[in-house]
Amino acid sequence: MTEIKLSRRTLLQGAGATGVMLGAGPITGFPNVIAAEPVTLRYLGTAVNQSADIARKVKEDLGIIIEYIPVVTDEVAKRVITQPNSFDIVDSEYFSLKKLIPSGNMMGMDARRIKQADNITTVFTKGELNGKKIGDQGTAPKKVFYLEGQTGKTFASSPTEWITLIPTTYNADTLGIRPDLIKRPITSWKELLNPEFKGKASILNIPSIGIMDAAMVIEASGDYTYPDKGNMTKAEIDRTIKVLIEAKRAGQFRALWQDFNESVNLMASGETVIQSMWSPAVTKVRSQGVACTYQPLKEGYRAWASGFGLPKTLSGKKLDAAYDFVNWFLSGWAGAYLNRQGYYSAVLETAKTQMEPYEWAFWMEGKPAEKDIKGPDGSLLEKAGAVRDGGSFADRMGGVACWNAVMDENTYMVRKWNEFIAA
Amino acid sequence: MTDIALTAPAVAPATATPSLTKTSRRARRLAYLQAAPMALVFLVFFIVPLALTLMVSFWEYNEYEIIPAFTVQNYIDVFDGCLSTSDPCTTLRTYLSTLKFCFLTWVFTLGIGFTVAYFLAFHVRSPRTQMVLFLICTIPFWTSNVIRMISWIPLLGRNGLVNDTLRGLGIIDRPIEGLLYSDFSVVLAFVHLNTVFMIVPIFNSMARIDRSLLEAAYDAGASGWQTLWNIVVPLTKPGIAIGSIFVITLVMGDFVTVGLMGGQQIASVGKVIQVQMSSLQFPAAAANAVVLLGAVMLMIVAMTRLIDLRKEL
Numbered sequence: 001m002t003e004i005k006l007s008r009r010t011l012l013q014g015a016g017a018t019g020v021m022l023g024a025g026p027i028t029g030f031p032n033v034i035a036a037e038p039v040t041l042r043y044l045g046t047a048v049n050q051s052a053d054i055a056r057k058v059k060e061d062l063g064i065i066i067e068y069i070p071v072v073t074d075e076v077a078k079r080v081i082t083q084p085n086s087f088d089i090v091d092s093e094y095f096s097l098k099k100l101i102p103s104g105n106m107m108g109m110d111a112r113r114i115k116q117a118d119n120i121t122t123v124f125t126k127g128e129l130n131g132k133k134i135g136d137q138g139t140a141p142k143k144v145f146y147l148e149g150q151t152g153k154t155f156a157s158s159p160t161e162w163i164t165l166i167p168t169t170y171n172a173d174t175l176g177i178r179p180d181l182i183k184r185p186i187t188s189w190k191e192l193l194n195p196e197f198k199g200k201a202s203i204l205n206i207p208s209i210g211i212m213d214a215a216m217v218i219e220a221s222g223d224y225t226y227p228d229k230g231n232m233t234k235a236e237i238d239r240t241i242k243v244l245i246e247a248k249r250a251g252q253f254r255a256l257w258q259d260f261n262e263s264v265n266l267m268a269s270g271e272t273v274i275q276s277m278w279s280p281a282v283t284k285v286r287s288q289g290v291a292c293t294y295q296p297l298k299e300g301y302r303a304w305a306s307g308f309g310l311p312k313t314l315s316g317k318k319l320d321a322a323y324d325f326v327n328w329f330l331s332g333w334a335g336a337y338l339n340r341q342g343y344y345s346a347v348l349e350t351a352k353t354q355m356e357p358y359e360w361a362f363w364m365e366g367k368p369a370e371k372d373i374k375g376p377d378g379s380l381l382e383k384a385g386a387v388r389d390g391g392s393f394a395d396r397m398g399g400v401a402c403w404n405a406v407m408d409e410n411t412y413m414v415r416k417w418n419e420f421i422a423a
Numbered sequence: 424m425t426d427i428a429l430t431a432p433a434v435a436p437a438t439a440t441p442s443l444t445k446t447s448r449r450a451r452r453l454a455y456l457q458a459a460p461m462a463l464v465f466l467v468f469f470i471v472p473l474a475l476t477l478m479v480s481f482w483e484y485n486e487y488e489i490i491p492a493f494t495v496q497n498y499i500d501v502f503d504g505c506l507s508t509s510d511p512c513t514t515l516r517t518y519l520s521t522l523k524f525c526f527l528t529w530v531f532t533l534g535i536g537f538t539v540a541y542f543l544a545f546h547v548r549s550p551r552t553q554m555v556l557f558l559i560c561t562i563p564f565w566t567s568n569v570i571r572m573i574s575w576i577p578l579l580g581r582n583g584l585v586n587d588t589l590r591g592l593g594i595i596d597r598p599i600e601g602l603l604y605s606d607f608s609v610v611l612a613f614v615h616l617n618t619v620f621m622i623v624p625i626f627n628s629m630a631r632i633d634r635s636l637l638e639a640a641y642d643a644g645a646s647g648w649q650t651l652w653n654i655v656v657p658l659t660k661p662g663i664a665i666g667s668i669f670v671i672t673l674v675m676g677d678f679v680t681v682g683l684m685g686g687q688q689i690a691s692v693g694k695v696i697q698v699q700m701s702s703l704q705f706p707a708a709a710a711n712a713v714v715l716l717g718a719v720m721l722m723i724v725a726m727t728r729l730i731d732l733r734k735e736l
Contacts, residue, residue, distance in 0.1 A: 253686070270582050271581055
């Protein structure tokens with residue numbers, strides 16, 4: 001099925017190219033922009049992806065000036081919906097699309113103008129890796145990857161030429177632990193609510209993500225199996241929150257955390273020994289000389305992904321510049337930069353060309369580091385011989401159980417989450 | 424409110440005499456004109472946003488838009504489950520917890536604020552030393568309140584300074600967990616942050632007390648405590664009332680302190696509103712804000728019943 005559709009798109013791509021030749025003239029990309037006045041793109045997104053190095057490199061290569069607007073995840077969605085003219089390109093999480101697309105403020109990206117569109121990893125386009133299906137509970141990118149029409153408000157179930165978001169970064173999240181304080185192997189999500197860690201556990205206080213972590217725990221303990229952890233019924237939400245409230249009243253949680261630095265501080269100071277965590281936070285704890293493991297668990301990972309989208313009103317030179325920027329982003333340098341931080345990039349082949357073989361082997365193939373592994377800023381991340389937590393790309397992304405999501409019962413869920421906080 | 428009071432005297436004679444003289448009409452116009460800038464500021468930055476909030480609180484919403492309609496569902500959601508007597512509902516719990524912090528913070532800031540102000544006003548003789556000491560009280564406010572809060576964390580943590588010291592001295596053998604991320608740490612931070620709002624108005628009131636009253640009390644044979652209770656406290660009432668209004672409104676609306684010091688595990692009304700705002704549920708957040716506003720206003724009305732601020736000032 002998909003194969004046929006894909007070839008249809010390739011066909012359309014050809015047709016589109018002809019149309020473009022007749023119409024607006026060929027899309028030549030980079031030189032076009034350099035010749036003209038430098039274009040400034042206002043880049044809305046979370047600070048995590050907004051590195052000064054990338055902005056500098058874009059300026060060098062394309063002459064495009066990137067102006068970052070760093071906000072938190074929820075704020076990205078809020079800005080797109082309430083102030084759609086305040087940015088030129090947005091880096092948003094895929095799960096927000098269920099809010100963004102119906103608002104009508106975004107437009108699909110023309111796949112024909114994205115040179116590497118066909119090389120974007122199948123994790124996004126088909127929801128599989130090396131031909132193997134990966135978990136698709138929650139808002140899996142493949143469910144919201146294509147639009148019916150450029151300004152359509154409905155997602156297409158099969159590939160079209162309109163892509164909602166071109167992936168920037170994605171990763172598989174799990175629990176972070178302090179192996180030096182726990183002193184025994186941790187293999188399951190259920191350990192998060194194990195009374196052994198009473199007063200030393202933490203979960204993140206972002207309702208839509210926190211409840212998924214809780215659902216992973218409940219499933220791991222064998223209490224209940226969700227048909228879709230990313231889209232619970234009211235009864236399932238009640239059940240999940242009830243477990244959380246019981247744990248909270250029993251004093252299981254030392255604190256809940258809301259932002260990156262809080263999670264780092266809790267772990268580094270030993271206030272918690274097991275908690276939901278993000279990959280760069282684990283790296284940061286380790287860089288302080290504190291042992292911290294991003295523990296792979298047998299039930300799998302909770303994944304997230306974010307990507308570039310365009311506001312509907314973007315046109316002219318800025319639109320061309322936005323496409324140039326996205327094409328540049330997929331062309332390798334940025335991908336390698338992100339891979340070296342422990343994220344994954346959209347087009348692996350191009351990123352590979354920009355990484356040393358030993359780096360690629362460590363980050364993507366899960367092999368022991370031949371040499372010391374350095375971050376993009378030159379700081380030492382891992383000593384030679386170390387192995388990445390969770391192993392290779394295929395092991396980590398292949399082990400995804402669910403994706404960050406917005407539920408149909410989101411309003412109810414948020415209300416119940418507030419009940420958990422008040423309990 | 425202030426502008427009504429200002430214009431009232433000008434209006435009164437106008438209604439008394441049916442035929443207005445030229446000068447009284449001019450005075451009336453002038454009074455309106457004088458009140459206009461403040462009224463305008465109030466209108467644009469206070470009345471209009473408030474009216475909008477009230478309006479939106481009755482609207483419907485979905486994941487990505489707010490829909491102009493009339494529904495009381497948002498209010499029903501706020502008080503969901505509040506009729507059951509067995510288990511207090513979320514809103515009630517949240518308000519009770521917030522009120523508890525209000526009360527504790529008020530008691531401690533009042534105690535500390537009054538003592539500090541008393542010392543400054545009556546024990547420090549030279550006005551210069553008074554000013555210097557008064558400014559010293561405000562030094563902590565030269566940094567942001569988030570930084571002042573965060574500075575407690577390394578002190579109170581499980582492996583923090585306090586626990587390490589106590590363990591080093593052999594007073595305790597396992598760390599006291601309740602120092603951080605507990606009611607204790609929240610109240611501590613609130614008191615730390617808000618005491619100055621008590622000190623300033625109370626000091627101001629005390630500075631205005633006529634010293635001859637104290638001498639008269641002394642001459643009449645009153646003891647120190649009697650003077651304090653019968654002379655100083657009644658005359659400081661406006662300062663106490665203003666300080667209390669500051670502290671209580673600040674604590675009622677706060678969610679950052681409760682979040683940071685309570686380890687995000689303690690509910691506050693502000694936090695509920697913030698969570699709803701970040702998931703784009705503006706009407707629900709507006710309904711909560713209106714309820715909060717009502718609650719705070721009730722408290723302030725109750726306080727002004729106890730002390731007639733305008734008369735005292």
